[in-house]
Amino acid sequence: MLIVKKFGGSSVANYTRIFNVAKRCIEDYKNGNDVVVVLSAMGDTTDDIIAKTEGLMAEAEKVTGKKRGEIPKPPKREMDMYLSIGEQESVALMAMAMNALGVPAVSLNALQVRMHTTSVHQDARLTGIDAERIHGELDQRKIVIITGFQGVDKNGDVTTLGRGGSDTTAVALAAALNADKCEIFTDVDGVYTADPRVCPKAHKLDEITYDEMLEMASLGAGVLHNRSVELAKKYGVTLVVRSSLDFNEGTIVKEIVKMEGTLISGVASDKNAARISVVGLEDQPGVAFKLFQHLANHHINVDIIIQSIGRDGTKDISFTVPEDKVDEAVKVIESHHTTSLKYKSIDVNTDVAKVSIVGAGMMTNPGVAAKMFEALYDAGININMICTSEIRVTVLIDEKYLQKATQAVHDKFF
């Protein structure tokens, strides 16, 4: 079997953990498997690197006598060049650890593998992987340890993949190598029917479909980053989400799962949500398009959207954004107030939360949404906004009811 195993930064944060990961990989290796390991940078390394560039820029202020805003920012290309040393450190140390345990291992960075990406620094997309070198090393019965998160563009420049990048690296490698499975090790032991901190009755799922996982991830039940799940779906890579702290089986993410007799796979809750209402928008063609285009240009992701007729021929548009993007979103809208967007006022509410049910089963079972609304009604919780997809129903509620709502909905379905 060829197994790709991905470990995040906390799993390799110190020497003890590095050896734990090494032993874990060696076990698979000694059972006759080919093992490819993908690592993030150790612990806080990436933060340290960013802090150092901040230190450099503080010095730049002193040296130039200018304010920070007047000094050219560190080029993203150079940030990627700098950031990529973090993973190079962890893979080199891991290779040394495995060799110390008597197992041949070799580390490779993105330039050595050639993990081809687009040239968008800090947010590059993988476009292809040369598998030759990796297969060559595996054929020599070595464990191959590869830097996550990074790539190389057509000019030979180092790129990074943005958030969740190492998961994406692992899945892409699993696809390119035609691996039997891709194990993503995290600090939880799988995907749960709800966040156990919010809903103590939540239980771990044995299996979940790609689509369900995508909906869960996008709703803040963020065990896996969406890009990696999308990639796994596209190439049919069997993903396993499991804990680096224990040896439990974890949750398998794949195309079709056996029915467990439940309509939904899980209840996702997310308090990192805020509602913005743009009130009294002039009702011209394209006004909604313009509004969301402006936000997209600033990379602000919008979730639930509701449009309603306002007074005097105007309309109101409400939508949710992540809480930490509220200020920026409001600024963006205000900056277009007198030009492309004419409106009366903006109303913001950050004391809201999202609760969602996700399940491939609901496609063929009408009434699932109604059952959720019933659970919330019974619990006396008011619904602000509703948004549905084929396999998910999301409601926006007051943040203070988040736990109560999650438990009520979970109880109703499980």
Place this chain on the structure above:
Amino acid sequence: MLIVKKFGGSSVANYTRIFNVAKRCIEDYKNGNDVVVVLSAMGDTTDDIIAKTEGLMAEAEKVTGKKRGEIPKPPKREMDMYLSIGEQESVALMAMAMNALGVPAVSLNALQVRMHTTSVHQDARLTGIDAERIHGELDQRKIVIITGFQGVDKNGDVTTLGRGGSDTTAVALAAALNADKCEIFTDVDGVYTADPRVCPKAHKLDEITYDEMLEMASLGAGVLHNRSVELAKKYGVTLVVRSSLDFNEGTIVKEIVKMEGTLISGVASDKNAARISVVGLEDQPGVAFKLFQHLANHHINVDIIIQSIGRDGTKDISFTVPEDKVDEAVKVIESHHTTSLKYKSIDVNTDVAKVSIVGAGMMTNPGVAAKMFEALYDAGININMICTSEIRVTVLIDEKYLQKATQAVHDKFF
């Protein structure tokens, strides 16, 4: 003009120094020159990396319950992979600093340039440099900042060049790019007629030949590493040794220098020397060859060698080694005592020092050596051993007379 400028680790040890180097390079750039910068890792970074691998190996002892000697050492390939992040950090930060000062700059590591080397990890030799990418960046009027010390072998693996590696990188780049000069920045402002700490009357040389520099370097007046000077000589690269702390002109190292009316260029002194005498060696053919072959196999450099007839058909061989290699050298000899080397005893003296005069002028001027011996005789200093080359005379004396001898010889010639 195309100028290659090399700065060592102490010159980029903190943000302030990084900006000082940046400004210095930008000055050349703004005067219309093409500028290529070669950097070592910041300050103690390389030591820190080595300390971290030591930490990992200490953990390995705990994990395996074995002693250090029983655990496989970190593979040199992985050490190089790890070590190379040091320079990648300094070049990325330097590129950011220059950009912050409004000048376009780009950093390149050895894999991106393709600094081809042999596959001998930790002691690789440069075999070729692809200049295309660098010329492309220079054509766009960017300052190009390149990692010193590292290379890439035919497998695409990262290598390092061993001691003095960054100097070698700079000279090799200057040769490959056909640069007009290669400036090596150090903490001294040039090459002196003697070590100013030993001989206060020493003065800076404006010019010195490659051969003289080589002799000076090999005698411990180590401003430049021999490999870089040899390379500069081979490709006719004009070297400039100058200080990163001031703007003095420095010393130019080139093929032919104008005569300054002196016979010698400098007096080199080196107390890092020890004498080993192998007494009563069985006088068989090839015994000297075997002795020095064994030492060479352990990478122990031998300097002055004297062979004399001993008693009873045996012979004595005395030679000098660097002081820190004495124990290893003695061990090596002892390990062959009963096999290929038969001798009576080994005698070691570490309280010795070397004083040398170096000068291309002495080739055509007989009597230079005699003049040196006269100076030492006048100062009442006994000579233990003598060794001469075409452009140098070295004597071994008691270490306690080092300063006195250096001054006496310096006074005689300057």
